[in-house]
Amino acid sequence: MPQRTLLFVLFDGVQSLDVTGPLEVFTGAENHTPGTYRIRTASLDGGPVRTSSGLTLVPDEALTQTPDPHTLLVPGGQGTRSPDPRLTDWLRAHGPRARRLVSVCTGSILLAAAGLLDGRRATTHWAHCDKLARDHPAVEVDPEPIYVRDGRVSTSAGVTSGIDLALALVEEDLDRDVALAVARHLVVFLRRPGNQAQFSAQLAAQTAQRAPLREVQQWITEHPAGDLTVESLAARARLSPRHFARAFREETGTTPGRYVDRVRLEHARRLLEDTSDGVEEISRASGYGTSESMRRAFLKALGTPPAEYRRRFHPASAH
Incomplete structure (x- = not known):
């Protein structure tokens, strides 16, 4: 089985749990089945970023230096409200090259701003669904599910739903037993179906x-x-x-x-x-x-x- 490279995009104002939740899932899967995932984090210039909760995250590298990944994961947070145009440009250029695009919470707003959700069904945190639909009419916004998968693009709702989506991807990449082992370690449910309502x-x-x-x-x-x-x-x-x-x-x-x-x-x-x-x-x-x-x-x-x-x-x- 070929190793999949996962790249987590970091930026100032990112929601820490949007990053660490899925990161723990994929790291758990890698620990269970070594050689499955190569996980990297990157910011625009490679420097530390400050999350919306005040936690500082130190990335592995700069986005301009990282090779195109198998899975590109874009978290959400307050930093998506007025994103750095360079980040949107980078996503527009590199997003289409990834085999799989994943967003957590308002990370979908960044994907939409880069034109990566046009013509696709997507979701985001319930409080931002109206804005996503209003600002990006080419996106079919579904405010109900905790995550939506449309071809190579997967979008999820607020914070913990990123864990649900990550577990679903691990189950797809490996098998249910590995996903179950990771879920047990994290003390979360394995199967919270994507079409389960946010509320x-x-x-x-x-x-x-x-x-x-x-x-x-x-x-x-x-x-x-x-x-x-x-x-x-x-x-x-x-x-x-x-x-x-x-x-x-x-x-x-x-x-x-x-x-x-x-x-x-x-x-x-x-x-x-x-x-x-x-x-x-x-x-x-x-x-x-x-x-x-x-x-x-x-x-x-x-x-x-x-x-x-x-x-x-x-x-x-x-x-």
Whole structure:
């Protein structure tokens, strides 16, 4: 197996975890299977850079002196807001030569500024998706997933999602056993699928201010198969159905029905990914009642039926 050279691009204002998270993953894989990766870091002039948290990183070399890598990894951070034009120029010239382009968090903004995401589907940190789409209309921005892979280009959302993407790349380069060994060493999940939403249902919605509504939110999450009609939830909050529906939307930013839908979909996806339970059993446990109801919900939200979703994302079905 040929050794792959990985180059991490460093710049002032970089997010340290965007660098060190994936770096630990690939280094762990190299330690497990020596000769797999040659890992380098480089800044524009080869000098130290100061991260957004104040940590100083000392690169191995200057970008102008490094040979074209197999995998070029561009992290994000505050330094992507007003990047050095020389960095954008370097990416524009050298990005197309890499076999694989990877960005973490707002590193995708640098790739887009260099024209490397035109015509591709990509993601970034949820807080910057609108800006990426507005400033670069040639990029198909998907704000939902924790990472997106489009051919040779992979982009990921905020900070820790870079670890998820790096583990997926290690699994692709080597095998699942190596990726699992690295994940265990780092005490992280091996398979957090790329199409998993950046926010869980609880994070996607605002937390209600009033205690009765917060308690209802928590109860929904813990009882997806329960009676989650507006009438039942309103009674639990000791409000009339009309008052409850209005207050829930005002305080959470979504309707009770949409919140319930998201919780049930998230619960079903987790069971499909992490268990061997049958589809019928999962549909009942997630509050759908029948497998056909769950199938319709998956097709509407994800564009794929539950059986195909499991085939893609259940570890036992990965190979």
